[in-house]
Amino acid sequence: MASALITLEELATRLPPRGRLFGLDLGTKTIGVAVSDVERRLSTPVETIQRVKFGKDAQALIKLADAREAIGFVIGLPLNMDGSEGPRAQATRAFVRSFAPLDGRPFVFWDERLSTAAVTRSLIEQDVSRARRAEVVDRMAAAYILQGALDRLKRIAPKDAPAT
Numbered sequence: 001m002a003s004a005l006i007t008l009e010e011l012a013t014r015l016p017p018r019g020r021l022f023g024l025d026l027g028t029k030t031i032g033v034a035v036s037d038v039e040r041r042l043s044t045p046v047e048t049i050q051r052v053k054f055g056k057d058a059q060a061l062i063k064l065a066d067a068r069e070a071i072g073f074v075i076g077l078p079l080n081m082d083g084s085e086g087p088r089a090q091a092t093r094a095f096v097r098s099f100a101p102l103d104g105r106p107f108v109f110w111d112e113r114l115s116t117a118a119v120t121r122s123l124i125e126q127d128v129s130r131a132r133r134a135e136v137v138d139r140m141a142a143a144y145i146l147q148g149a150l151d152r153l154k155r156i157a158p159k160d161a162p163a164t
Contacts, residue, residue: 004106005096008149011072011108012156015040019071023146024061025112025138026075026092031057032138034146035068040153043146045139054095058102065105072105076112076145110149112141 006014018038025032031049036042046068049060065073075096078088085093096107128136 005100006106006108008074008108008110008152009156011106012153014106015153016071020068021146021150022061022065022068022070022073023110023142023149024073024075025142025145026095027051027138028088028091030138031061032140032142033061033064034139034143035070036146036150040150043143043150045136045143048136048138054098058099061099062103065103070105073107074110074146074149075107076141077109079111079113081113108149110145112145 019040020038021036021040023032023034023036023043025034029051031051033046033049034043035046037044046064049057049064051057064070075092077092078086080086080089092109096109099107
């Protein structure tokens with residue numbers, strides 16, 4: 001079963017009452033990974049995967065998602081500041097297209113403009129060293145992306161859904 005690329009609104013209508021979502025910050029050298037709690041209220045950074053080649057990267061993501069029982073992916077779409085798509089956004093779309101035949105979980109794009117900058121700024125304010133920032137920024141950016149999607153999901157949850 002191929003994964004579906006759907007909108008967040010579509011995802012909201014398909015989600016079971018409980019289940020984790022994975023957040024991904026896809027970079028050229030790393031993939032930041034975050035996971036939600038089963039109630040989909042909070043996002044937590046998980047790890048940073050060093051990119052090797054697509055097949056190994058995809059296997060690592062599937063293994064992590066299986067271990068954490070993820071039911072879907074929210075992946076940051078790196079749009080330009082004017083909202084247009086450049087090479088990084090095209091590479092992200094290509095990654096999802098290639099991933100689709102390998103896994104049945106749905107994918108949702110989330111505008112990630114300024115996510116890494118916001119996370120970096122927060123880490124600097126916390127006086128985190130440059131070396132430590134480099135170590136955690138990707139997975140924290142994934143958590144930032146996922147949290148944005150979780151917050152939006154709360155606002156668009158189907159009206160007949162039971163309150164959690």
